[in-house]
Amino acid sequence: MIGIDYFQMMQSLWPEIALVITAAAVLGFDQFCARGLPLESRWRGGVLIAGIGMLAAMTLVVLQKGAVEIQDGMLISNPVVRLLKLAILAMAFFCACLSLQNRESRHAGEYVILLLLATLGLLILVSSDHLLMIFIAMELASLSFYVLAGFQLENRSSAEAALKYFLFGGVSSAFLLFGLSLLYGLSGELLLHKMTMAWRANPQEPLLVLALVMVVIGLGFKIAAAPFHGWAPDVYQGAPIPTAAFVASASKVGGFLVLARVMWSGFSGLEGSAAWQAWAPGWVPLLAVLAVVSMVWGNLAALSQTSVRRLLAYSAIAHSGYMLLGLIAADPRGISALVYYVITYGLTTLGAFGVVAVAAPSGNDHWDAFAGLARRSPGLSFCMLVFILSLAGIPPLAGFFGKVYLFVGALNSQTSPHALLWLVAVALGTSVVSFYYYLQLLKQIYVTPPSENLPAICPQFSVQFVLGILAVFVFVLGLFPEVIMAKTEIFLMEAGW
């Protein structure tokens, strides 16, 4: 065992340490200072502390420089990882702000702490190349999510969501763990980037196929790719809105990054090919199947939804399908496109959930709750317009550029140039289908008159702030995509991973 440079490790872990300290501070505040205070103040206090902690963690992330690998990849810090960490922290911050709008529970402190712990898990998840670290971080995040999903004790659908999420998640973790242990057994390595050597020696190993399938199933659950998406609609609909928003955004960032790392680095050399009529076995065709099924099923199932949150869930499944295209390209540009897409998608979905939180706070998120929203709150509706059009992929919003970038990545993939045109065609075709349901939602908001004389909506300042910032992000990242993509692409091209 090599000696560990604890000082160096501390340096690259500062943001995580800040989160742990914040969690302790929130716990202390809730336990000792806030006992007698009214519920509202407890929520405000908890969220305030958490927000400060997250901003501090973001600052610390920004201050980190260079590319560091501790213990050969146990912990990694490089520009791409830091970008993702920044995105996850920002999403967590926005979710914390959103939780002020719907104070779902009397347990303010616990909610905020779990949010912080989930964020911590995701941060470690994106910064490790080590199988055990990946698994532990993923479990930390997932266990926090299960509890967060069931936080509305008196609400049956919240309990249902939590139970389903837990059962599905537990099973998928088992699959993942089984797959990872096979990987370890076959290669004798825990570090992903070292496994390649073992595969090169023996690429025909049948157990390797089993390991691959297990890992893909396990991670397929986490990113809600069809046919492993069963939990998503119920969780998106039943869980408290900030939780659902967080699951839809930040956990997707983590899930996709791990999938990308395991595939690209762990199974390097076993890509195979998904080119039309030139299939070759490997992980690329496997993911191509997942992508097609997700795009088709997600978009078709979304057509018949009348609950806005279920609609967002099915659209999330479809978007997972699009994002898989970036991985299927199996080259730096594809991964860079994936990074861009997953970040902008997360921010957009977060915004959409934020609007749902304000417009349908009582848990009734049927279409009708959105009828005539434009006349009740023009600002809110405009934000929703931006988010939904971005999800639909209308320029100049971020979602459009993300899609084009993914498609360009898939078409110009170094491993199989122009061979993935069929996948891009499927993606474009299914995205046309998606316009229908996105427009239906916008039609409810802008065209249908409100069913009764409902009062104008005036959301809390924190929510206005969050939605405004997110809408600006969606605009700016769409107009100036190089803010994210240039650095990512250059770094990935130079450094591999």
Added chain:
Amino acid sequence: MLAWTIYLSFLGAAAVLLLPSQQERRAKVVALAMALATFVLGVIAAARFAPPRDGSPIVDIVRVPWVASLGIDYHLAADGISLVMVLLTGLAAVAGILFSWNIEERPREFFAFYLVLIGGVYGVFLSFDLFLFFVFYEIAIVPKYFLIAIWGSTRRTYGAMKLALYSFVGSAMVLLGILAAYGVAGGSSFNLLDLAQHAFTREFQQWVFPLVFVGFGILAGLWPFHTWAPTGHVAAPTAGSMLLAGVVMKLGAYGALRVAMPLFPMGVAAWQDFFAALGLIGILYGAMVALVQKDFKFVIGYSSVSHMGFVLLGLMTLNGVGLCGAVVQMFSHGVIAGLLFAVVGRMVYDRVHERDLDVLEGQGLARSIPFAAATFLVAGVASMGLPGFSGFVAELQILVGAWRSFPTFAVLAGAGIVLGAAYILRALQKAFYSDHAMGSSEPGPPLPAISLPERAAAILLMATSLVIGLYPKLLIDLILPALQSDLMRVLSRRSLL
């Protein structure tokens, strides 16, 4: 300077939205001012347009890198063809606002969507980077949906959704084609002029050209994908129909001429007869269906399909006369169709609240609103192609061009003109000059007089058609040199071989 047509439109949209809600009436003044400003800019630019004598007729306006790593430029430029389209857009924008002076419901949103649409259209006509082109193309589609769905009439949500979905299918096809071409050409530039340098293989051109051409053709009302057009026109508010027929359908034709044809000349050659036949069917089919319509607005809706058939036929002639005729026809039809829709939608329907020709027959509208009857008479004879009006110049050139390429089609298209005279005269007679109403002595119910904005807009459009009809050199001098640019020359040279 021309770039400001785009910026002013978007700025106008923002300004209209930001007006306080008490000053809703001021919205139309702001909108009109912005539209007028863009129109004046277009006129000045066209008057002063002087490309270098020995250089390319395409004059750059702005060219800066936008997303450098993908080879996307922010490249606005203009040649004679774009200028003609810019002029048309300005005219249609001003006239449309004047004809919607009576909008009472949510005027701020109406004019905001309207100006965004106009801005997108200007952008399309001035973009020489395919990515940028596509961005503007999509921006122009989305507001259409809202304009029709919110402010429309008969079956508005159906018509709006149909139009939106057809447009999105078309744009998905275009995007796929653009991405494929970009990938095959090396993936280093989206610039139209750069891509046109690349020699695509014959096999590639033969499948990409129909994809992109049909994608654009859907928006141009290409038979058999035209069915969105009549329903969309009928459902739209007056200004919506005017823009739809006046400029949005031109986006498709312009895209075909500017992008699909120059990039894939061998594809054009292979598919020339096929698409010419589709254009011809559009001419005859549109005219015959228009002949039997009961709804006044459907008559004009189908006449648009017929006239756009002339544009497509002109494009497929692949000789200078035919191509020039196609561009003049785009301009001419934009003006005339706008005028016809204004008479039907604004002058007649908003007063009588009736569009059924059989009911109108009893009302003798020529006596109660003589100005409307006179306007329809002028617009009608212009639409029939009476010498002295722009329609004549355009259709004559197209027929001459078609005669050189495919004489049979030219003869049949000539029959289309006769049918055109028939349906216009039928509508004119039924709606305004019906015998038995003229015979009866009792006057119809008094109708509100034609207002000043309506008169101004109608006179503006009629005068334009007349001026172009009497002195077509104004447009032709712009168009012909543009057809000689490196980009477009490849089209008309082919026919000489």
